Ligand SMILES: [Zn+2]
């Protein structure tokens with residue numbers, strides 16, 4: 001096995017360090033970063049060779065249970081790369097950075113988000129849900145500080161007081177979410193990834209979900225939008241998708 005593992009060069013190391021520093025990078029940024037890293041270290045650059053380049057890094061990361069994983073953002077339907085831990089997918093993997101009470105609050109946040117129709121949870125709902133903590137109860141200010149930290153460390157996104165799971169969080173926690181919420185969570189009918197921030201077909205016999213950006217793309221220019229599964233009229237307002245809030249750290 002070890003013979004088939006291609007060695008990392010300086011360009012790979014620089015690329016990996018930059019992704020680690022940012023937590024997550026867009027596909028567009030990854031492409032220009034690939035070029036930048038090869039040129040900086042005077043190594044051969046293959047314009048459409050990003051997948052192979054990342055494959056070399058992943059072959060080295062595999063023995064330490066890490067992986068540069070590619071996945072879709074629920075905010076802008078663009079592809080992103082994140083460094084994920086493949087050995088421990090439960091929220092307890094964050095226990096080196098967060099204490100038991102904080103992890104319990106984070107689990108409550110995931111409960112609220114997965115259980116909501118919109119894939120979001122308001123700060124008020126989150127603060128109310130922490131009244132029933134089993135571990136030491138956090139003060140309101142401590143919970144607010146925790147939410148700020150979870151956004152800063154790119155586990156959550158926040159828009160006007162509503163929290164959603166970040167792309168990085170979904171990439172890393174997908175096995176946990178699928179196991180813990182097997183009877184609640186649905187996959188997007190268009191892209192087949194977990195659908196949290198999404199619309200649901202109003203036909204009770206159907207009830208498929210489509211991500212907001214997937215719906216925006218799918219229904220674009222259609223005069224009478226119809227559900228792609230049951231063919232009933234899609235009476236929900238077709239979402240308008242703005243730029244992603246997850247900008248790379250400078
Ligand atoms: Zn989708």
Ligand SMILES: [Zn+2]
Nearest residue numbers: 201206227230
């Ligand atoms: Zn339907």
